[in-house]
Amino acid sequence: MLGSAWLALVSGASVAVHRRDVPPAGMVLPPAPVTRIGVMGMVTETQLEAKPRGTAPWAGSAGTLVVAGRDGAALADIAASEASLRRFLMGLPGVDQVGAEARTAMLATRSIKAASKLAALELVVRMIDLTTLEGADTPGKIRSLCAKARHPDLGDAGVPPVAAVCVYPDLVGTAKAALSGSPVAVAAVATAFPSGRAALDVKLADVRQAVSAGADEIDMVIDRGAFLSGRYQLVLDEVRAVKEACGGAHLKVILETGELVTYDNVKRASWLAMLGGADFIKTSTGKVAPAATLPVALVMLEAVRDFDTATGRQVGVKVAGGIRSAKDALRYLVVVRETAGEAWLAPDRFRFGASSLLNDVLMQRTKQLTGAYVRADDFSQD
Amino acid sequence: MSDDRIGVRKTYKLAIGGAFPRSESGRTYVVRAADGGFLANAARASRKDVRDAVVAARKAQVGWAAATAYNRGQVVYRIAEMLEDRRAQFVEAVEAGEGVDARAAGALVDAAVDRLVWYAGWADKVAQVAGSSNPVAGPYFNFSLPEPTGVVGIAAPQESSLLGLVSVVAPAIVTGNATVVVASELRPLPGVTLAEVLATSDLPGGVVNLLTGSLVEVGPVLAAHRDVDALDLCGVPAELVTELEQLAAGSVKRVLRPPAAALDWRERPTPHRMLAFVETKTVWHPVGV
Known part of the structure; x- marks a missing residue:
């Protein structure tokens, strides 16, 4: 310092x-x-x-x-x-x-209170990709998650809907139907998520299936094995091929920073994904620990900022995995504001991939509005 | 040891979730003996400490309620054993804090130990007294069973710093509740020392969370907290009772009002306090062939 x-x-x-x-x-x-x-x-x-x-x-x-x-x-x-x-x-x-x-x-020590906190919490809600990526997901669970995405707080219509619902490709159709008429997008994880260990044509078929089922956003994983062994061209070609297969769908490229070991690697992978045409770069699948951390987000936000300076193209950042409390989310917003700038404080530039975060944000918001501490059971789980 | 040795002035801390943190606010206040002399510093809890204590209590309550009644009885008995072990320390603390002589203080500590043993015995018997097998017109068994209410906020008695505290906490936890206790404001020290006993007596961390400080400050926060299921207003001064009851009504808590006249805690207790913080669950079960 x-x-x-x-x-x-x-x-x-x-x-x-x-x-x-x-x-x-x-x-x-x-x-x-x-x-x-x-x-x-x-x-x-x-x-x-x-x-x-x-x-x-x-x-x-x-x-x-x-x-x-x-x-x-x-x-x-x-x-x-x-x-x-x-x-x-x-x-x-x-x-x-x-x-x-x-x-x-140092940025994590910033204190955000009262009206600013309330505004920030609502922004966090609008930035959330409400996620369920479990083997046990059922159409019923997806429908109830979509209902929560449209109206996060049943007790308060003033809460805006979340940015997107993030599911496995086979459940895109269910989610799309449940979200029709709402501004909430459907994101699908594709390309043999979460390991990315499959042949390219299998990955592309995965993407095409999700897109044809109506996915608005595709979250792909990079081939970490190829990246770590230095076959950058392979990774780049794959991102490009997936971008092409996406058609009009937005592409988020998951770097899985927990497996990249160093911040230098995170930076390289960020540039690689952006060169390949990513609309968003995303930290993690949520299946590997450590997932998103503040320093990793900082490195990625700097890469995005520098990419914008160099090319004029704005790429978004999505942090995912391990962000459970509203307090953590607000810390990310501070880092976004101080690194990429205010323009990135919008749902089309910054996202949180999370499941339990939403409820904590709603609880903090209710506390802020009513003055009384709240009960977790008063908020629906999915 | 020389006579001019400088005394060690202790600053007592809070007890939250099995740990002993300072107040989140960093504040302390001076605790004085009955004769006005300096005793020690105690932490002055803030609303965020209340929040943390309720989170700890909620987390601990499920597991504590799931323990068998027999096991809960053993744990409460263990508390009595540990308290007996440290009798001398408690006698000294009660003597200084309450301004009674050593003999009377000893009797109060003994009564506190006996109170724990008494409630420990109740753990696996309360369902037999408060529960029932109900006659119904059909081929069903029909049982009513007392279940713990959940998280209970307790304002401990202001005068009786150890016996009074034990007499309100033991009946709440023995049935499977977890508690957030606000100790006597002017005499908090035996309570904090009791929390040290609890931490070494098999009681899961978070079942009893002890806060010291101003009841006027933390009482309303505890009463309004939506994740607190019941409130024991035992040690709340008359002028504050109505306000707390109104705040508690916001989340439809069970409220046990303070006794109309000052209690003599040495008197033999009744199951009343245990039954104030249980909910009756009735189940139907087919008789079968």
Whole structure:
């Protein structure tokens, strides 16, 4: 923290500690004022804040990734060969593990009270992907979950519906029918969730089935085995193929950060997924511990922010697994606000994948409104 | 040891979920002896401590109620054994806090031990007294059985710091309830020491959670808490009773009003307090062939 405090003194309070990650190697931004940033006693020179967002000449349009670099290389060329992709990913600046953990620990101490808390809790509800991914799921359970998604609190019509219901592909039809006429989307986990261990055509068939059954969003898992053994091209091709199979459905790419071991890997996987066309990058399946953590979310949000700066395309982040309390959820919102910015505080940019979180949020909200502590049994379980 | 040794001034803590945390608020208050001298500091519980205590009680209640009545009786008897072990310490605490002489304090501690033994005996007998096999016009057995109400909030007696406390807590837990107890505000120390006894006597953590501090502050929070099923207002001053009853009505709690006249806790108890915090469940069962 000493280093970051000094950093703020040297380069101004608006420069976040991880801003020095910009720009990633392999792409060069237009000339910008050079700012001196000191970290841990070392002074480096970095170009910051190249151009206002949206008007950047290097930004691609209509989803094509075209980035004009100093040497004319396009971002699309990064993926031209296995070698160039590897060079790009391995060239991404490293993540300062201690710094990331210290920063999230510091942000987690923020106190959000009264009206702000109430507004934040309602935002959390609107960001929730209400999830059930159990072998024991029945159509009846899905229907009751969908009823809860439409009207989370039976005692209070003022509670907005959640963002989506997340189910296995075979239950998409049931969920879709139960949610007809509501703004709640249906998300399906596909591509041999949760392990991702199946042939590509099996995974694609899984996706097509879910999409044809009416899924609005597809949550795919990357091949962690391929990623960890360095076959980045394989992972990228798979994401692209799934993106194509999705058609109009939004694609969320699950990195399963609990299996990626390092924050550097999380960062590389984030970029890989975004290069492959992900609309969202998602931390975890929820089947592996550790699942979502604040530092992992920080690293992913930074990647998303940098990707936006570089390409003009905004990718969402979904945190999933292990987020059970409203307090945890509010901490994530603080990290979102302080990392990617206010634009990401919206359901189309940030999501929580959770099942028990919703009830805790409703309980906190009721407590906030009535002043009396509440009873868990007063809220439906599914 | 020299005479000018500096005394160790103890700061007593709360008892929540089998642990001894400080108040979430960090506050303490000075507890004085009956003669006005400094005794110790005690934690001053806040509403968040009430919240944590109710969460702990709720968590513990299911398992405690599921224990066999025989087992609950053994555990309560074990509390009596542990209390007897530390008799000298309790006599000293009651003597200082209540301003009685050593002989009278000893009698109060003995009575508290006996009270626990008395209620321990009731554990597997209360269903025989409060339950029944009902005659019905059909080929069915029909049983009525007392079941624990759930989480009981208790305002312990203000005057009788040990015997009074034991006399209200034991009847609530012996039937399978979990409790959140607010100890006597001016004489909380024997209660906190009792919590240390409970922690070493096989009682599952969270069955008895003890808060010290201002009843005016934590009482309304406990009364309004929707996850508290019943309220024993024994130690609540008359001017606060109506307010707490109104708050308790919001979630339709069972409420045991304070006694009309001051009780002498040394008197032989009745099953009344046990039966205040049980619900009667009636089941029908086919007789069969």
